[in-house]
Amino acid sequence: MLPQQLLVIETPTAFRHTSAAVGSFRVDMRIHVIKTPPAPLMDGFDVRDMRANHIYEIDSRTANYLIIAGYAVRADDESEPVE
Numbered sequence: 798m799l800p801q802q803l804l805v806i807e808t809p810t811a812f813r814h815t816s817a818a819v820g821s822f823r824v825d826m827r828i829h830v831i832k833t834p835p836a837p838l839m840d841g842f843d844v845r846d847m848r849a850n851h852i853y854e855i856d857s858r859t860a861n862y863l864i865i866a867g868y869a870v871r872a873d874d875e876s877e878p879v880e
Contacts, residue, residue: 823856823857824856824857825854825855825856825857825860826854826855826856826857826860826861826871827852827853827854827860827871827872827873828852828853828855828860828863828864828869828870828871828872829850829851829852829869829870829871829872830847830848830849830850830851830852830853830863830868830869831849831850831868831869831870832849832867832868832869833847833848833849833868834847834863834866834868839862839866840862842858842859842862842863843859844859844863844868847863847868847869852872
């Protein structure tokens with residue numbers, strides 16, 4: 798029997814480890830919601846807490862969905878508060 802090898806991977810600080818699953822990573826993105834989504838769950842994304850005219854720091858998959866669907870834009874100004 799061959800000994801098992803341990804692979805160590807260094808990750809950039811932009812990645813955040815989530816407790817959802819060992820080895821999974823979450824990248825957050827700041828968005829400015831420009832229009833409140835019409836339903837609490839859209840295409841599998843939980844958007845129930847998203848309100849128009851608020852800035853949020855959320856996972857990038859949900860953020861990109863909201864941007865593509867026209868409910869948010871990317872927020873780059875860090876001086877505004879995050880919800």
